[in-house]
Amino acid sequence: xxxxxxxxxxxxxxxxxxxxxxxxxxxxxxxxxxxxxxxxxxxxxxxxxxxxxxxxxxxxxxxxxxxxxxxxxxx
Numbered sequence: 001x002x003x004x005x006x007x008x009x010x011x012x013x014x015x016x017x018x019x020x021x022x023x024x025x026x027x028x029x030x031x032x033x034x035x036x037x038x039x040x041x042x043x044x045x046x047x048x049x050x051x052x053x054x055x056x057x058x059x060x061x062x063x064x065x066x067x068x069x070x071x072x073x074x075x
Contacts, residue, residue, distance in 0.1 A: 014060030021053040 028046035031037045 011061050014057045014062075017053045017057030017060065021050045021057065024050050024053070 024046055028037070028043065031042075037043065
């Protein structure tokens with residue numbers, strides 16, 4: 001039960017982060033259209049934020065299990 005709940009929450013967080021990436025792209029594009037962005041630094045920050053949120057979001061919605069380090073080395 002705990003594992004399926006954790007997986008569902010992880011997928012929802014991943015979807016949320018992907019939505020945030022879309023909102024950042026929209027904000028940067030609209031700001032450039034209306035002339036609100038004057039510095040190339042804002043474009044760089046926007047692109048980096050999109051890359052980070054998109055990569056983390058895609059990782060969280062993947063079906064691969066998250067590997068956890070085993071604290072006990074009893075082999």
